[in-house]
Amino acid sequence: xxxIAIADGxxxxxxxxxxxxxxxxxxxxxxxYRFHPPSNPRPWKSVCDARRQLLLAEAKExxxxxxxxxxxSQPDADGVPKYVWSVDAQxxxxxxxxxxxxYHGYPLYPDDDMSAVVLGEWALR
Numbered sequence: 001x002x003x004i005a006i007a008d009g010x011x012x013x014x015x016x017x018x019x020x021x022x023x024x025x026x027x028x029x030x031x032x033y034r035f036h037p038p039s040n041p042r043p044w045k046s047v048c049d050a051r052r053q054l055l056l057a058e059a060k061e062x063x064x065x066x067x068x069x070x071x072x073s074q075p076d077a078d079g080v081p082k083y084v085w086s087v088d089a090q091x092x093x094x095x096x097x098x099x100x101x102x103y104h105g106y107p108l109y110p111d112d113d114m115s116a117v118v119l120g121e122w123a124l125r
Contacts, residue, residue: 001071001085001117001118001121004070004072004074004075006070011067011068011070012068014067014072014075014079014080014081015063015064015067015068017080018063018064018067018080018084018102018103019101019102019103020056020059020060020063020096020102020103020104020105021100021101021102021103021104022056022059022104022105023099023100023104051092051107058088059105062086062088062094062096062105063084063086063096063103063105065086066084066085066086066094066096067084069086069122069125070125071084071085071086071118071121071122071125072084072085080098081098082097082098083095083096083097083098084096084103084105085108085114085118085121085122086105086118086122087118087119087122091119092107092108093107093108093114093115093118093119093122094106094107094108094118095108095114095118
């Protein structure tokens with residue numbers, strides 16, 4: 001993950017613009033997301049709450065923290081990154097991806113090469 005040159009204050013502005021919505025297709029425990037249906041995990045999709053239930057406020061905090069640390073993919077023409085990476089208080093790396101009107105996130109498992117990259121970059125920043 002290469003560092004992306006961002007103007008002063010731009011990360012704060014970006015963090016304020018991005019919206020976390022979650023996805024029922026990745027949930028077993030719908031928590032406080034208010035999905036309809038509450039959960040609808042697809043067999044071919046990763047389940048974001050397999051380790052533990054992650055409530056909406058924490059998911060939003062992880063998205064914001066990742067942006068503020070500059071843990072984002074190259075922004076598109078509108079200045080929006082496709083991916084934002086973060087690490088929770090337990091040291092679990094997460095990847096958030098844009099789609100369907102906002103971001104949804106999921107944990108990165110140790111066998112995923114991106115897991116080590118995110119943990120290493122997080123520690124440096």
